[in-house]
Amino acid sequence: MSSIRFFRTFVAVARSGSFAAASERVSLTPAAVSLQMRTLEDDLGVTLFDRSGKIVSLSEGGHRLLPRAEQLLALYDDLRDGPGGDELVGSIDVGSVGTSMAFLARAVLTLRDSHPKLNVQPVISFSGDLSLRVRAGELDAALAVKNAHKLPSGTQWTPLYTEPFVFIANRQAAGKADVASLMARRLFLRPSRDTHTGALIDAFIRRNRLKFGDYLEINSLRTMVELVHQDVGVTIVPLTRAAHWEEDPRLRVAYFDDPSAQRTVGLFENEARSHLTSALRRVLLATIEQDAQVRR
Numbered sequence: 233m234s235s236i237r238f239f240r241t242f243v244a245v246a247r248s249g250s251f252a253a254a255s256e257r258v259s260l261t262p263a264a265v266s267l268q269m270r271t272l273e274d275d276l277g278v279t280l281f282d283r284s285g286k287i288v289s290l291s292e293g294g295h296r297l298l299p300r301a302e303q304l305l306a307l308y309d310d311l312r313d314g315p316g317g318d319e320l321v322g323s324i325d326v327g328s329v330g331t332s333m334a335f336l337a338r339a340v341l342t343l344r345d346s347h348p349k350l351n352v353q354p355v356i357s358f359s360g361d362l363s364l365r366v367r368a369g370e371l372d373a374a375l376a377v378k379n380a381h382k383l384p385s386g387t388q389w390t391p392l393y394t395e396p397f398v399f400i401a402n403r404q405a406a407g408k409a410d411v412a413s414l415m416a417r418r419l420f421l422r423p424s425r426d427t428h429t430g431a432l433i434d435a436f437i438r439r440n441r442l443k444f445g446d447y448l449e450i451n452s453l454r455t456m457v458e459l460v461h462q463d464v465g466v467t468i469v470p471l472t473r474a475a476h477w478e479e480d481p482r483l484r485v486a487y488f489d490d491p492s493a494q495r496t497v498g499l500f501e502n503e504a505r506s507h508l509t510s511a512l513r514r515v516l517l518a519t520i521e522q523d524a525q526v527r528r
Contacts, residue, residue, distance in 0.1 A: 324350070380432075405463045
């Protein structure tokens, strides 16, 4: 008879799309993953995967089983916690945009001290991709940027902090020229509009009727700022939580007189996994409060 481990492996295969990728998540060889899935199919009398192509995809039976398997695993993890116990036991995958990874890593280390049986695996990616992966159940939670769209069903959102949009230019090349003239005559380095941050900055530019000529779209904030260092162009980016650009003598950083010139970073959670991810949420909020007290 298949054990709970087989269902955990099944979910890993379903979410990752291959036996090889799932093997890394469940600490098994690809051959062992394949064997477990064959055994599970035999026990249930259902074909769970379409193995005709290079990518393993769920069959109709696999799609029917997936939500039940995830519910079973959630109930099992709750039982392992023990009745009335405070100890959290289980595993969660948490994504983060690159600029927030240090903040997440600090919280994960704190969480491991208080809940040593809770395994938290951080994953780095782009903001838009992360929110979709939480909704799809590929990630249990994600530290990412909120866009203007309605929150998907089955997902909850907790705002954590805001980051203002700033204009950045090479100090020596910019001189005393104003933002409008610099944007009009210099190459504009803009965040990719495929990301939540890029879409927010694009909306801000259009709302304030800022004009620019030639531009390059780049999906890395750090790369854009490094290009400004080298006087390749100018940019508008969020002043990230860990950034020290204002202290850099090579950069000129200017704020906008617009309260909407900002992005909000928060935690997306899959509601089906919030019994575990809520612990991370509490640590993140506590970390923000501690940092605020230090700044005071």
